[in-house]
Amino acid sequence: MMPIDLTRFPFVRSILVARGPQLAVQLAAVAGLLLVIAAGLLGTPVGSRNPATVLVWIAWWAALMIVAVPFFGRLWCGICPLPLPGEWLQRGALLRPRGRGRGMGRPWPRRLRGLWVQNAAFVIVALFSLPVLTQPRLTALLLAGLVLVAIAISLVFERRSFCRYLCPVGGFIGLYAQAAPLEVRVRDPRVCADHTTKTCYTGSADGYGCPWLVFPATLTSNVSCGVCLECLRTCPLDNVAIRLRPMGADLRRSAPVRIDEAFKSLVLIGSALVYAFVLLGPSSALRAAAAAVGSPSWLAYAAGFLLVTVVLVPGLFLAATRLGRSVGRNHLSAKEGLQRFAPALVPLGLAAWAAFSLGFVLTNASYILPALSDPIGLGWDLLGTTSMPWTPMGGTLASWALAAIVLVGLAWSSRHVRAVAEDLAGGVRMAIPVWGFSFLVTAGLLWVFVA
């Protein structure tokens, strides 16, 4: 399938280039964020009745993982309200550039570049996720805290350093955005090479230099592109396109990914396994342990979480690639094995997260309307749904749907694993151990979803 260039349609292009529509959506998102923070701080502390927890962790999370990321990639990052106050203060403007702005514009420290800080931020937030998930006040404080950190980072460091290097969700979305059928790319890199001012990176009167610190001409994947549309506005040569493409197109890159990106892929697979087991699995004792932050049982849970996500899953994967190297009679280094094969796990990881999120939303979606009907717990019944009982949806059919999603992810990943093995001249034999790893992960998920 040839990519379809959406920006070739004048109407679509004009909507995307104009700042008004994007700002309108951003303001709506800011309003939503403020409502969520206010409800979290003032509303009922009952997690299942407060919009802070219900809208963020049930509605938003499901929409992100089941729809937005798989089909639109990083589009959410283009309207995410968390970095907007900082960005607006940094720029001194809401729309087009107006003067220097207020930020100090320092470059992000070289040592902290890459995904390592994001990986750590994700793991730390994940360790505390159950209390955050269930306690509206903590959710509100986390979101408000992220906004404040983003403001501070934006005022000291250049552009969207917060999103690029710190946001715990950003790295997550970026990794799986590679599977999405939507991309921002330059039409012809040679045009960029000849364009001396590189306004897409340096900025112009029409827009800002890439907030995500990416030179669009070098974009080969969605990992670091925040779909903010600035390059579309600043390119005077009409050389930037937003395209529909086959899903997973980024994963066919032949170059190895950075080791931090490979590690992220493995940490996220491990996290999906733990989350599915804890939140959808049969053990209420485990859920209680995950919620009892600071207790000995929580420490055991945290140790288990770290063991699985940081040691066990990456270790098993490393062992699989090393075994593949042996049976495929290849001279791949351990590091390169990770860098080559880890991207192939993106479809399986995305499927695991999508399935887990679908299971979670089916179980808990009936909390959404009651929470909206009485958003700050004052006894209102705005939608007539305040007393709607909790009704988990799905049943057996849903279990099989979750299993089917994971199996599609397995098949999709397996195809990529084979392609990588063949690229490395290791043949099918080299792919077999990595397939074994993928089967193991899939079996674990199926056990939770179906058994």
Added chain:
Amino acid sequence: MLRTSSEHLARIALALVTLAVPLAVAVAWWGAHRSTSAVTIHGRVSEAGGWLPGTLRAVVGTPLRLRLVSDDVVHGFAVGRSDAAPLDIPPGQVVETTLTFDQPGTYTFYCTRWCGPDHWRMRGVIEVSGGQPAAPEIVEPLYESLGIDIDAPHPASALPSVRPSAERGESLGIEMPEGFRSRQDFIARPPAETWQSLRLDSSTRGLSDSQVWDLVAYQWRSTTTDAALQEGQALFAQNCAACHGESGGGDGVIALSTPVPVSFGILEGTALSVPQGIALSVPEGIADAVPAAAATHLAGEQPPSPADFTDPSTMLGASSALLQGKILRGGMGTGMPYWGPILTEAQLWALTDYLWTFQFGETS
């Protein structure tokens, strides 16, 4: 010019959004708490604070509007010694009710749902003032007027070899001798003592020991009513079964799942200070009655398990007056709550009568 004005418009829109949302929430919040005369009471499991506020004030004849909100699990709300049906309070929802008092005094409100191991601590008081105080009704508890020490052990002085049966006792067709007929006769004396007295009475000369025990069981049954037993059963299921077990064996779910969390703590005036900074107001007089046995818990001793009503060796040594006293006052060095401010006199006796079904009732 055009650019500046669109930027200004955008800023106005942003200002509207950032001001409007918090302002709307704040106004709604303020309005809801100001425009109503209702008192909002938050309910949390005792470990997290119980009822907040725990003390309310009302005036005789003036309706007291309450907005009840549970901040965690399903709680129930009821006022002690009243006939009003308990209200369920689902978490996060607002339940409104109105109370009107016709007598001044101190009323206890309490949770009627087993919300947690310390459920019984979830109590509060309503101080009602004004109006003409009713003539002070000082009723000495029966156990006190009979001089019964409800904290002392009460082993049975005689035990049956088979489970006594009221039905068999009735079928004997023997008229109970004088001194064993009235309800007062039954509730004042432990069954084991009654059996010993009956055994010596000439009217039971031709009966076996077991048959005399059947007569004792019949004495209980003939001095209570079906309605009282039904009410007692319902009260037991609602208030006692979680610790004492549905079958009365002292093996309720809370007793099994956690050591009885008795920690009366230090008595300070009329408040029982308990761990985690929770303080429950206790009606005057009750705190004084909490036995010295509570001090054993301060020393870290594990309190005994809930009483086993199926055990004849202790039950048959207890009179109804003693059992009623234990329910009324609670304590005894155990986690037993005090039910005096909650249950009416009739309810206390109905519950006491029901306890004998674990000794004398039909096992089927």
